[in-house]
Amino acid sequence: MSTSPAAPLVDMGLSIEKMEKVAFILKTTAHPTRIAIVQLLAAHDSLSVSDISERLNVEQSLLSHHLAGMRLKGILSSTRDGKNINYALKMREVIDVIQCLAGCTFL
Amino acid sequence: MSTSPAAPLVDMGLSIEKMEKVAFILKTTAHPTRIAIVQLLAAHDSLSVSDISERLNVEQSLLSHHLAGMRLKGILSSTRDGKNINYALKMREVIDVIQCLAGCTFL
DNA sequence: CAAATGTATGAATAAAATTTCATATGAACA
């Protein structure tokens, strides 16, 4: 599932499996557009693709790819409403993660 | 410095600049080996490259590349002590970021 | 049903990130 050294990382409280999962989530979030998506959905609770596309000024297809990835990895959920598909933040913990870093004075 | 959409992301409390910085830090952390490094240095306050290499069972050169990247991005600091070079956690906030996610029940 | 709208998908490409390997550098020590 992820890059793992030949004979791995057995140490400290966090198991290697958990470290991989954490890395997986971090990687899924580590992109300006995706951070913006999280921010948006942190404040809105559910938005359609076109809503997000307009607000972030990101092209439909590209956005769709980002959203699909984030949903696949469990960060977002989606439901259809007529022609639209609404996305919502499922793993709300990522808000804290972002805010934690965003709060750093030196950034 | 980072992938940014044509005409970007003007929205919410977090400025696009800050989102890019946050993404930058997240990306720098989003790797099992690097998470392990943070964990180790969260508990040890300073370790040499060979210390880390042995504990994590990661090959010298590869580790050096990871460490250099993390230092460059301000997450670690390093000081020489004779033949050794000791690395320490500079941006301690990343501990919280990792612990936040690590605390997720579903991981 | 045909056209329009909103979204997804897949293939091709482009750009980054990771890993490996060979070699360089710098400090210590015989």
Added chain:
DNA sequence: TGTTCATATGAAATTTTATTCATACATTTG
């Protein structure tokens, strides 16, 4: 000084991620 130990560095090879583009799919509406 020459050798050894600890670490860094750089170039290639590989793998992963991001972007674009064309097109497909589903739902609504005329």
